[in-house]
Amino acid sequence: MDNTGYIALSRQAALWRQLETVANNMANANTPAFKAEQMMFSDYLVKTKTHERPFGQKLAFPRDVGMVRDTREGSMTHTGNALDVAIQGDGYFVIDTPAGMRYTRAGHFRLDETGMMVTTEGHAVMQNGDLPVIFAPNEREITIARDGTVSTENGVIGRLRVVTFENEQDLRKAGAGLYDTLAEPIEKERPDVVQGMVEESNVVAVAEMTNMISILRSYQGIQKMLDNEHERQLKVINSLGRPNQNA
Incomplete structure (x- = not known):
C-alpha cells in the first residue's frame, strides 16, 4: 500500500474514534450532569526517503492525543x-x-x-x-x-x-x-x-447530530477515494500483465 493509502486509513481510524465519542455524547444527552466530550488530534510526522527524494519528505498522519471535556454548566x-x-x-x-x-x-x-x-x-x-x-x-x-x-x-x-x-x-x-x-x-x-x-446534561443533541453527519460524510468520502484508487491499481496491473499483441 502506498503512502496515500496509509494516510487515508489513519484518517478513517481517527474519524471512527471521533464518531464513537459523538455517539456516546448523544447516548448521554439525558444523563444528569453529563459533560460532552470531543477528541483532540495532532499530526504525526514521518520522514520518508526515496531515490527521487534522497532528503525525504514529511508525511502527516492524524493521531488522537486525548479527550477534552466540555465543563460548561448544564441547564x-x-x-x-x-x-x-x-x-x-x-x-x-x-x-x-x-x-x-x-x-x-x-x-x-x-x-x-x-x-x-x-x-x-x-x-x-x-x-x-x-x-x-x-x-x-x-x-x-x-x-x-x-x-x-x-x-x-x-x-x-x-x-x-x-x-x-x-x-x-x-x-x-x-x-x-x-x-x-x-x-x-x-x-x-x-x-x-x-x-x-x-x-441536566450539557450535550446539545442537534449539534452532535450535525457532527455525526459530517464525520460520516468524511469517512465515506475517504472510503470512496480508496475504492477508486484500488480500481485504478487493478486496471494498471491488468494492463501491464497482458501480453504485447504487437510482438
Whole structure:
C-alpha cells in the first residue's frame, strides 16, 4: 500500500474514534450532569526517503492525543425533591466510595436505611470534615441552604463539601457520574447550591447530530477515494500483465 493509502486509513481510524465519542455524547444527552466530550488530534510526522527524494519528505498522519471535556454548566431542572441538589457555577460534591473519594455534579441523592444521605448507587455524600450526612429517624423537614448548609427542624446537621480543581480536565470518569483524580481538591469556600434542582446534561443533541453527519460524510468520502484508487491499481496491473499483441 502506498503512502496515500496509509494516510487515508489513519484518517478513517481517527474519524471512527471521533464518531464513537459523538455517539456516546448523544447516548448521554439525558444523563444528569453529563459533560460532552470531543477528541483532540495532532499530526504525526514521518520522514520518508526515496531515490527521487534522497532528503525525504514529511508525511502527516492524524493521531488522537486525548479527550477534552466540555465543563460548561448544564441547564437546571426543578424536581421539588428535598434531596436533589444542583451546583451553580464550578464545583463538585465529594462522594465516599469503597475505592476512595470520588467527585460528582450529579446531585440526585436519597436516604438509605440508616438515614444517611447517599447517591443513587448508595455511596455516602460528604460534608465538611469528610463526614457523612446522617438524619435522625424522626427528622422530616430537610433544608439545604445556598451555601450547602444542611438542616432540619432539629437544627443544623452540617455543610455539604464542595470542591474545585485547578484543572478539571485531570478528572477521569469513574462510572455512575463519578470522577476520580490524583489532583488535590480545593475547598470551595462559598459554594452556590440549589435545593430541589438537578443539573441536566450539557450535550446539545442537534449539534452532535450535525457532527455525526459530517464525520460520516468524511469517512465515506475517504472510503470512496480508496475504492477508486484500488480500481485504478487493478486496471494498471491488468494492463501491464497482458501480453504485447504487437510482438
